[in-house]
Amino acid sequence: MEVQWFGVEPLKLGPPHSAVGITLSLLLGLWSTQALEMSVGKINYLEAVNGSTVMLPCTYASCIGIRDLYFRWQFNNNGSHQMVCESVIQSEDAVPDVSIYRERVQFVGKNVRNNVSILLWNITFEDGGEYICFGRNPKEKNRNHSASFNLIVVDELRVVDNTLTIIIASAVGGAIALIMGFMLLKNFTLFVMSKLEEKNKECLVTSSGIDNTENGLSGSKADSKATPKKK
Known part of the structure; x- marks a missing residue:
């Protein structure tokens, strides 16, 4: 269809399905901004000494809230993902009942400020590697997201020169x-x-004032004698 005015180039309107496509794109973009996000912080690795206790951080965020949010921690053991812990958070205020499948692991998040972090006690070299924090939110039609955190176990911390x-x-x-x-x-x-x-x-x-005085110029302080009158 064309719309034309005098002196103006004809304006072509696309088919109705193009407007529908634009609308769907906008809706999908808006939906993506509201999707569930799991985060381990700006620094996604930690170097710790063998035998120490470390915390693996993870938080979740959702613009529309959660309902029965499922989350889990997994350990990537040379490509084989081993379950560390998992649970379901019914709502934002609920404290999850976490199932732990690995020794020396403690859940410390308590869902405070969307926190689902875990603690590793008395770490060994075998504990070093990639840990994956995964979440799935049924309120967002099971939208899911994951974030990884690398733990590096060393004999002693390096001294920075x-x-x-x-x-x-x-x-x-x-x-x-x-x-x-x-x-x-x-x-x-x-x-x-x-x-x-x-x-x-x-x-x-x-100096200029002194020179003028010595030369008898106008403005000087020298006394001028009157010319005597002839008798």
């Missing part, structure tokens, strides 16, 4: 101090030069 950082910081600080000192010296020099210039002007004015 900050020598280069200290050298760079000292160099930058020294450069800034040098620039500030130069600016102060420049301002002081300009101040002294302005004072000397003012003094030179005063000397020139004074």
